[in-house]
Amino acid sequence: MTRSTPDSCPGVLRLHQAADGPLARIRVPGGRLAPEQLQALADAARDLGNGALELTSRGNVQLRQVRDAAALADRLGAAGLLPSRTHERVRNIVASPLSGRVGGWADVHGLAADLDAGLRADPRLADLPGRVLFTVDDGRGDVSTLRGDIGIQAVAADEFAVLLAGADTGLRVSAREAVEVMLDAARGFLDLRGTGDDGQWRLHEIPGGAERVVEALDRSPAGAPLELGAAHDLPIGWLDQDNGLVSLGAGVPLGTLPARTAEFLAAVERPVFVTPWRSLVITDLDEGPAETVVRVLAPMGLIFDAQSPWLQVSACAGRPGCAKSRTDVRADLAAAVESDRVRSGTPEPARIVVPAEDVTVAGRQHWSGCERRCGRPTGPVTDVVATPDGYRVDTH
Ligand code: SF4
Incomplete structure (x- = not known):
């Protein structure tokens, strides 16, 4: 297979013109973010973007609605998040997040x-x-x-x-x-x-x-x-490290981390790993501070419960970020989670089209605004795809 269009993967120096504005993707090799880097990303999201960090399926970070690309590049460069202007988009490296600790x-x-x-x-x-x-x-x-x-x-x-x-x-x-x-x-x-x-x-x-x-x-x-x-x-919840310290695995609903939550994480002053499952691992904590982190950050939306339905679901950008999307997929999916229509267990074999408010699916599922199904995870996943007549639920 050869391509007729150039590779258009976004970076910091080449933004993607998304439907809701310019989008920057920041490579995080190995997923590792030092506290000051997380703080720099939180500041950039708040000052130059839409106020949130998006975690990607490759353990990278995206900022949406970037207002000043040059200022963003300067800030990320100062934080060590843009160490090469020539190679920035090839630094797609994922590593086992718990490695060396658990x-x-x-x-x-x-x-x-x-x-x-x-x-x-x-x-x-x-x-x-x-x-x-x-x-x-x-x-x-x-x-x-x-x-x-x-x-x-x-x-x-x-x-x-x-x-x-x-x-x-x-x-x-x-x-x-x-x-x-x-x-x-x-x-x-x-x-x-x-x-x-x-x-x-x-x-x-x-x-x-x-x-x-x-x-x-x-x-x-x-x-x-x-x-x-x-x-x-998935590395979620309390994880005892081999050296007696504690790591905390935290799910991030739909991979969207508000800048304010990122600031709290940076204030913990420990390395944080972005995983390719749109979650985080906060490392090297003593037990007392680890309990405090859970107490403070769970109410802010981070997920420390491995049974949470949020850990079963993913979605593409949808509207308003993608012009191809038929609907606001993330809002529809959030409504499904909040009204207990994301169930545990194994999905029934099905290929049906139903209105958004009737979609009820068990197990891992990926919701998309069109047939491209961007960001679909590997492995057994039920596809929930927007069509002109509602969502098609397709259990393979
Ligand atoms: S799956 Fe379709 S609607 Fe969703 S982000 Fe990709 S192109 Fe856009």
Whole structure:
């Protein structure tokens, strides 16, 4: 598959003209935000945007209705959130959020940071399409389920499976080798893709792409292929760290974090991780402060209950952010949650069209304003898609 339109992924220096105004996407490699960075994002959202941070399905952050792009770039640069003007849109790196704190074979956050530095150090890698996704999984298999283009997953304390196009290649590398192998794989993808904006955006779009990159890496497979994609628990609620401290996993309804809530989180003065499941992990807390965080932030809308229906649902931007949307999807979905029409359990097989106020669905579900279904999570998900006659509920 080749593209006839250029890669239009937004960044900070190239805003997307959404229906409700300019939209900026800020890459957060590995999802890690220092407190002062979270504060800078909260300030920018309030002063220059619509007053909220949007969390994306790749663990990045978006600001909507940006009023002053130059001021935004200056502020984010000062906060260390725009360390490269040439490579900003290729820094799509997700890492296991709990790595190094709760379980997992290895602490991979350092590898994610080294990968980011390696990407930025190679001028040619600025040509990677903004859609290419790197995954760095500490062995629990959480971010590998995102089926990135290039990734690693720990299989022992110092052994990593190399993943390409969402599957295990059988190649095994040490921690010392892992970053350079991922960078070489990215270069191999560029070689296959050719130059210009009309090439493939993702490795899986190239016939035999993963196999050809493996050939270029010139290494012999050494492991039985891993089965990827098993279900994993979302990191929500109280999570005891291996070192005696506490992490708190917090769901963010529809991924929209008000600037005021972000300010409270920044004031906790601990690293916060943005997850690719539109949630946050607040780390390195003593028990007393952790209890205070829950007491203060739960009433502000953050979700610490793993059974919350908000954790079953996601939605595209819908109106007013997207001109293609048939309706305000998020408002309809919020009404469904608040009126107990998002149920637990397994959905009945169905393909029906019903008015918004009658949509009642069990289990994981993604609501969309049109057939493109932007932001749909991977895995078994019921589609709820706006049509001219109501919402089509489609259980696969
Ligand atoms: S799914 Fe359709 S309506 Fe929703 S954001 Fe994408 S293009 Fe817009």
